[in-house]
Amino acid sequence: MEPLAIADKIKEKFPDEVLGIKEFRGQVAVTMKKGRMLEISRYLHDEPELYFDYLIDVCGVDYLGKKDNRFEVVYHLYSIKHRHAIRIKAEVPENDSSIDSVMPVWVGANWHERECYDMYGVVFKGHPDFRRILMPEDWEGHPLRKDYPLKGPVKEWPGFLDVLDRAKRFREFEWHE
């Protein structure tokens, strides 16, 4: 199916959810409300004409100061059977930054969602193993947010201070007592 036809089909099915459809370089993005994301993804996966069995990627984008809803969670979908692709974007406001996890539909979303949380602080409801993935568990802040400084926070991470401290102690350590 042509990408625009797919977008129309989605709009037909969920007229209230679709906020906009945009085409650029032959790729179509459908912007959604975040509320019924799980339902939509189940539809996209199960509808035989669409059959998006392969979730390429889930990622977040931070539109700080550019859009009303600060975050967007972007899903790239592909159907290996029909060889067509679509991009679904769910808008997530900053004050209620939670969205349904699509793990019941695509297991592969597992680490992508964890990473999205790690990097942007978007919470995925219903994720079975929800914690940080790339950053240390006790890290403060979400590094890919636009207001996060490029060279890292001023405050050192406690884990690093701990390592420094231990290195200092071991320097004084006598190996043969």
Place this chain on the structure above:
Amino acid sequence: MEDIEKTFETKELTVSMGPQHPATHGVLRLVLNLDGETVVKCTPYVGYLHRGIEKLGENRTYFSALPLSDRLDYIASMNNNVGYVNAVEKLFGIEAPERAKFIRTMVAEMGRISSHIIWLGTHVLDIGATTPFLYAFREREVIMDLFEMLCGARLTVSYPRVGGVRNDISQEFLDRLYEFVLDFPSKMDDYETLVTENRIWKARTVGIGVISAEEAINWGLTGAILRGSGVDYDVRKYAPYDAYDKVDFDVPIGRKGDCYDRYLVKMGEMRQANRILKQCIEKLPAGPVMADAPKFTLPPKDMVLKDMEHLIHQFILITKGPTVPEGEVYMGTEVPKGELGFYFVSDGTGKPYRMRVRAPSFIHASVLPRLCEGGLIADVIANIGTIDIVLGECDR
């Protein structure tokens, strides 16, 4: 039996495998809960190599961010470069000239061979055979030398450019590459003699880490793992980029989805890559290697000081970056590990507003618990080897 179980209390043994471990290929850490030798639970921990490449990319121009892609999958940096420039070209709406496309295809397949060779060597080394590892490095050395001849660096090449390639190839490079291409199948036969039919190898890999086709797709696996399960999905065939639609090649497919099938698929891919290389050399057309798109590519060096317009372009493109139309683009390319995708959101400036790297190793590492649980410790090693992850790409 029950009495015995009541008398002796058994406990699971928790072993932290990695980040420093000979078989975890970098800094992957697996926490294994063992019941005897059986793995009950396997939890991967990643992020030890997290360098924030996405954040760095958002703070550099589209041109300057290219060397960052070298550092994703540092074993096949050429393929990452090709993926990166293809995505950026798609965003810019420009196209590389024919000759550059062929050269890119050529070097990408060289990168594929060199990456698969390392995969073969380390995978077999993990299973215990040391010799194929060194044979494999003998051939990799040839490719590394060729890369050096091509662009002056062996590992982090940064060779392709947005709109073409950095420099034209030399005749010596082409001749030596062709010699390598003619010679390589016999080297492949050597590896296969040592490994493919070996009963110990088969005992270690047949039926290990089985994943069905539906499940593999659902997990989002790509590359040899997906094809080993019998799914005919290859970005080079499905959405051809560069010159892949002009060369003739097959996509090897497995059947059972176990370690052995994945091994066979990768070996087949190496032979196919060799075939593509041969065709690329023979069909290589004449012509420019950089696109004629002055707004998006650096002007030719010798014109910069002669021509005012070129000088202005040089300054603007380097300091501010190109003026990119607003929009967003996802472009996937087939790298040795799977599908490497770049997703760019452009806000009209010379720097990407969002640069997302869809790294195959990241997804492949997430499937490890699914493959390992219920098996033995030795199977964990076989599985890590077969999914062929590079932590630089996984952690970004």
Place this chain on the structure above:
Amino acid sequence: MNEILGTIIAPDTVDILIKYGINILIILLKIAAVIAVALLHVAYATYWERKVIGHMQVRLGPIEVGWHGLLQPIADGVKLFFKEDIIPANADKPLFYLAPVIFFVSALTSLAVLPFFEGFVVANINIGLLFLFAMSSLGAYGIIVAGWSSNSKYAFLGGLRSASQVISYEIAMGLSLVGVMLMAGSLNLSDIVRAQHQYPTGMYAIPQFLGFFVFVVAAFAETNRLPFDLPEAESELVAGYFTEYSSFRFAMFFLGEYTGMLIMSSISAICFLGGWTIPKFITDAIPFLLNVPGIVWFLIKVYAFMFFYYWVRATLPRYRYDQLMAIGWKILIPLALLNIVITGLVKILVKG
């Protein structure tokens, strides 16, 4: 001397004492010679292994220290003995000290019963073969204790693997040698060699091919060599039971392991390949070979077997733990039993 001693104790006793004294002195000299020569061989076995495997893997192997790296084993030894001896903080220290000693001593003790050439054996005992089994089983204690006392999970797993592996393959190896015992009618190793010399083919490897096969496989497993090197499977368990060892304690494990290889090669040379003799039909054809000393033939056989060890290591991958056990119990032991039955039947039929 006799007179002076004779005034203190009876002259007969003096004679006896001197006789025993000389005997003990000879034995001590033999022991010294065997240990010195064996350890030198072990050191150069490592050099040879690295060289052979290096060339099989299109590299050079050791080449920098001395002419073609000939002094490499000595440099390694010096390095190992001068390295810092690190003991993990939570290790069980007495056992940690003891483990390499057990392993090394049990390996060296086995050398006592090996006849290197006609008449040269430190202890010519009647149960030579049994003694060898006993000693190699004792070596397993060294491994288990090392794995346990290191207080490390990798070492512990390696120790456990090794214990079960050595015990299982001990049985297969013992059974594989029963055929030899039946044919030779003795457990004394020198007698086995002599009996072999009388036999038409001159080597038991030919009539006992089944036993020889089982023995070779079991020997690989006993010495923890590829394809059965699971206790120290590098990619799984880092270094297995000696992960935590360093310095000369590590060197003792290392030497013990290579001594074990030397012993296994010697047993195969003695029990299956005719020891210091060569088959009669060869010497009949080329009488000149009778002048070659027996030790040369013995060493040639031992080194051929060692080369086989290296060769296999350069070629094969590693088995998995459960597969290893399955091979031991389901293939090797039945094969060895079959061999015993066939050997016994043939012997009864031929004699009867």
Place this chain on the structure above:
Amino acid sequence: MTAGKFIRTIFFIEILQGMALTLRTMFTPAVTRRYPKVKRPVQPGFRGLHALAKNEEGKMKCVGCGLCGAYCPSQCIHIYTTEGEDHNKVVDRYEVEVLRCVYCGFCVEACPFGAISLSEHYEYSGYSREEFYMTKDMLLANWDKYFTGKKGERYYKDFWGPKSEDFHGYEGQAMFKGIKNEK
């Protein structure tokens, strides 16, 4: 199991084939390069240690435009300029943090004058980080060290224009010409 397969299994045919291969390899020459003794010649255009080019009069070519610093992906080039007599730009300091450099060669591409170049030198070591903070003088000294003589000149020339120098004709381009000893 067919008979052939059975025979292969009990006689270890595939293992024997492998062992034959390793034995055969034992008698082929090793491919090892004994590195500190035998050095591999680097290919022309190798991206090694930085050098600042001098012109024929022995003066630094750099005019301090700062393009290299702006283009550098690892941002390891620092240039400080002041206004000299008759309003010329004077490069006071030109510094490269070599330990941060990723040797992508982008600075060479950015420079309109060919003032910065990467040499063939790749073995450098030192005891402190300061030794690898290359100042202007050190970079100019590198030029004298690695770019003098015929080889250096040719190397510089090859490397200077990594882009296609000539847009007008493609006669000299590398093409497949067939190979004599095709198997």
